[in-house]
Amino acid sequence: MVRCRPLVIAMVTALGLSGTAWAAPQPDPFVDVIVVMKSQVVPGPVVSPDRRERLRSLEKTLRDHATRTQRGARDLLAVRRGQGRVTSVVPLWITNAIGARVRASVAAELARRPEVGAVRPDSTIQAPAVTTASAAEPNVAQVNAPALWDLGYRGQGMVVASMDTGVDLSHPELAVRWRGGANSWYDPNGQHPSTPTDVFGHGTQTMGVMVGGDGGGTSVGVAPDARWIAVKIFNDRGQATSTGIHLGYQWLLDPDGNPATADAPNVVNNSWTMAAGSCSLDFQPDLRNLRAAGIVPVFAAGNYGPTAGTSASPANNPEALAVGSVDDTDTIAPFSSRGPSACGQAGYPQLVAPGTDIRTTDLYGGYLDASGTSLAAPHVAGALALLLQTMPGLTADRQVSALQQGAVDLGPAGADNSYGSGRLDVLASYNWLRSTPDFAVAVAPSSATTQPGGSAQYTVTVSGSGGFSDDVGLSLTGLPAGGTATFDPPVVTGGSGTSSLTVVAPATTGSSALTITGTSGTTTRSVLASLTVVPPPDYTVAATPSSRTVSAGAVATYTIGVSALNGFTGDVTLTAGGLPTAVGTATFSPAVVHGEGTAQLSITTQAAAASGSYPVTVTASSGALGHAVTVTLVVNPRDFAVTISPASISVTRTQTATYTVAVSSIGGFNGSVSLKITGLPVNSSATWTGNPVVAPGWATLKVKTTSATARGTFTLKVTGTNTSLGHQATATLVVR
Incomplete structure (x- = not known):
């Protein structure tokens, strides 16, 4: 077990921010905080023989809830990070919180947000230590573990986890029992990212009690055939942060980051605590979610005895299983913390186990005799590995009940605040499980997806x-308004059987956490499932560009894009409407788009198409689905233009200036244009060749001067006419 340093306690007092304004000191310092969301998932106990489905359902529920409720705070942190006022952000879905290093003013800003429940300091916790002692006693036999070994239960197939100072992988007792791989070791501090390491020895010592073998001459571990994984929450300076602990618990629920695999441990040992005599619920969401996954968080009760009221957090949280220490005569150890619990629940600790003069593994391949509740707790963690091997589908509540019901009552009759329910007896707990009627509820699949108004099918199994x-009797909660659920049959008879659950989705989209509950008398067992309602497969249609301008007789092209939504894979047929046949015809290439893609729309205009703007509706159809987009075709009016080249000519008297007058066609114009010249100098004349001009075409204009032609600069104006149409062009004539 460990203690919070006085400095940390003072910081907690100074920086507590449960929704109130925080007067930041000047200057505005950086602080490490945990931003706790107001909305927390409170899952029921998850019971399923299929651990993969159980863990995946719980993780999806927690991740979806965190993503939805943290969005506003994370957006604010992103903005402030861009301003240099935030240096790190660590989203936490297991506890629906965000670890961050921020300016104090940003912490105050976060505390005022409506979705934030509290802004707490990221507390520092000191690494634990044990007390060395004299010769070891047969503590493993004291808890009756060898009796289960004789029945063939030595922890095979079970995985125990340690939240501690790490584990020394060089120890031969522990090296062969490490599960191995990236999903079996986690250092949230980043100092030893890939190889299990322990520079203090405490985690190595507690792990030996859980899974150690007999390499040293005697069996030191309760579950010697189990495998272990570990989280090194304490850095090499012997300190842990709240964020690191949250990350550790989060990792334990999904070590490889793949919800489809069931690689979470079966039990987790925590031989550390914060200060005694107070109640901190900072880690309650983490512990609650571990229990919902069927993972009991076992804690050392603390070494703050013999005074009453020396419980320590998080061991005194309602979701924790606090373990006190006895010696080989079943006498409570003087150092073992006593109840009542500062968090209010009845009894503290819940259980006791051997914790005095315990022989276990130590650093560098050695062994150590040690004392402390840190050594008592792993006896219970190892015992749970044995019990779960016999009955893998046990809920966390059922596991704890078995331990307490099988415990050897010590001290005053019944549970008390020194021994709890008594000293661990794993054989008696096993016999209690075998003889006590119970049932479990499982569901497959654990998640389903459908459309609004659609249905999803689940199979509910009672074992x-x-x-x-x-x-x-079966019931369901968590379905949004408008949805319905039907069990067939609604009651499973005879203690075991299956029922078909049909859920009709509401009209609204989104994910829902469903709790399926089985009730028999006063006993209830629950399992989580999820329902995701997504919009039906669909598509969109768009056109680029939205408008084209052409002359009559030309071709206008557009790109029509079809984009799939929600997994749409159908064929989309393209048609065009609204285009008068006198204006043009529309074709698509291709005319059918498969799923999504593009097609080219070509509109070939008629040579005689009237000028104007024409809206064309492109319809994309697939079965009952249909979407449309409008493009615009602009046909230029029929017209012509007149140009003269060169723009200027200089001649002396008696010389002739020759110009080319071009008539160009606009909008398919092909009429005859008569040309007329004005602005000639006095005593000059003009002659035409090719006038009138059939557009498009050109004519030659020659201006002849004489010796009597006036000198100067003259602007010649050529006018072209065709019925009501007329256009002009000018050129310059310089007579020297």
Whole structure:
């Protein structure tokens, strides 16, 4: 177990921000905080023989909820990070919080947001230590573990996890029992990213009690055939942060980051605590979600005895299983923390186990005799590995009940604030499980996707144990308004059986966490499932460009794009409407788009098409679905233009200036244009060749001067006419 340093406690007092304004000191310092969202998932116990489905359902629920509720705070942090007022952001879905290093003013800003429940300091926790002692006692036999070994249960197939100072992988007892791989070791501090390491020894010592073998001459571990994984929450200076601990618990729920694999541990040991005599619920969401996944968080009760009221957090949280320490005569250890719990629940600790003069593994391949509740807790973690090997689908509540019901009552009759329910007896717990009727509820699949108004099918399985044969009624909660759920049959008879669950989705889209509950008398067992309602497959249609301008007789082209939505894979047929046949015809290449893609729309205008703007509706059809987009075709009016070249000619008297007058066609104009010249100097004359001009075409204009032609600069104006149409062009004549 560990203690918070006094400095940390003072910081917690100074920086607590439960939704109130925070008067930031000057200057505005950086602070490490945990931003806790107001909305927290409170899952029921998840029971399923299929651990993969169980873990995947829980993780999806937690991730979706965190993504939705953290969005505003994370957006604000992103903006402030761009301003240099935030240096790190660590989203946490297991506890729906955000670890961050921010300016104090930003922390105050976050605390005022409506979705934020509290802004807490990212507390520092000191690494634990154990007390060395004299010769070891047969503590493993004291908890009756060898009796289960004789039945063939040594922890095979089970995985125990440690949240501690790490584990020394060089120890031969532990090296062969490491699960191995990237999903079996995590250092949130980043100092030892790939290889299990322990520079203090505490984590190595507690791990030996859980899974150690007999390489040193005697069996030191309760579950010697189990495998282990570990989170090194304490850095090489012996300190842990709240963010690092949250990250550790989050990693334990999904070590490889793939919800489709069931690589979470079966039990997690925590031989550390914060200060005694107070109640901190900072880690309650983490512990609650571990229990929902069927993972009991076992804690050392603390070494703050023998005074009453010395419980420590998080061990005194309702979701934790606090373990006190006894010696080989089942006498409570003087150092073992006593109840009542500062968090209010009845009894502290819940259980006791051997914790005095415990022989276990140590650094560098050695062994150590040590004492402390840190050594008592891993006895219970190892015992759970044995029990879960016998019955893998046990809920966390059922696991704890088995431990307490099988415990050897010590001290005053019944549970008390020194021994709890008594000293661990794993054989008695096993026998209690076998003889006590119970049932579990499982669902497959754990998640389903449908469309608004569509249906999703699940199979709910009720499995009895311990001779259970009663009827189990089924119910469902968590479905949004407008949805319905039907069980067939609604009651599973005889203690075991299946029921088909049909869920009709509401009209609204989104993800919902469903809780399926089986009830028999006063006993309830639940399992989580999820329903995701997505919009039906669809598509959109767009045109580029939206408008084209052409002359009559020309071709206008557009790109028509079809984009799939929600997995649409159908064929989309393209048609065009609204285009008068006298204006032109429309064709598509291709005329059918498969799923999504592009097609070219070509509009070939008629040579005689009237000028104007024409809207054309492009319709994209696929079965009952249809979408349209409008493009515009602009046909230029029929017209002509007149140009003269060169723009200027200089001649002396008696010389002739020759110009070319061009008539160009606009909008398919092909009429005859008569040309007329004005602005000639006095005593000069003009002659035409090719006038009138059939557009498009040209004519030659010659201006002849004489010796009597006036000198100067003259602007010649050529006018072209065709019925009501007329256009002009000018050129310059210089007579020297």
